[in-house]
Amino acid sequence: MRDTIVLTRQGDVAVQDIRAGDHVITxxxxxxxxxxxxRQRALRRAISITAGSLGDTRPDCDIVLPADQKVLIRDWRAQALFGQDQALVAASSLVDGEFIIDQGMQVLELYTLELGQSHVIYAGGLEVAGAIEPVQDLRPAA
Structure with a gap:
């Protein structure tokens, strides 16, 4: 999403300012x-996550993610919800109706960083997975 801060070799950089050849921290x-x-504008289901709702500073600010964005969780939620110490889960599976809310269908400005293979990167104060393969269900926004 536009304005999401990504951890790079140069420090914190807004995703729209990252260019091919830059290095991100995985x-x-x-x-x-x-x-x-x-970059693509698409009609997608949006999930809003309140700052600190996934841990003390995770995320470090309020953030909106596409529902299918994979987020790495490594706290009690992973054990309670998935029976594992850590789990890579869709943002939609974390909805609690209070701090993590399904905002329904919205036009989102999405950025995809192609890294050659799937990696977990640091974005918006979260650990999120890069796309393993292109998403097939994107519909261009009107």
Whole structure:
């Protein structure tokens, strides 16, 4: 999403300011070079997550994610909801109706960082997964 802060070699950078050739910090592979970045406006189900609702500073500010965005959780939720120490889950599976809310269908400005393979990156104070393969159900916004 536009204005989402991504952790890069240069520090915190808004996603729309990242360019091919820049390096983002990943959870498992350290610095990885961005091969390309695409932007798309699409009608998607949106999930709003209140600052601090996934831990003390996770996320570090209120954020809106597409419902299918994978988020890495590594706290009691992973154990309680999925029986694991950590879990990579769709944002929609975290909806609680109070701090994590399904906002319904909205036009979202989405950015995809192509890193060559799937990585977990640091964005908006969360650990989120990059796309493993292009999403097929995107519909361009009117």
């Amino acid at each position: 959870r498992g592979a350290g610095m990885v070079q961005v091969q390309s970045i695409t």
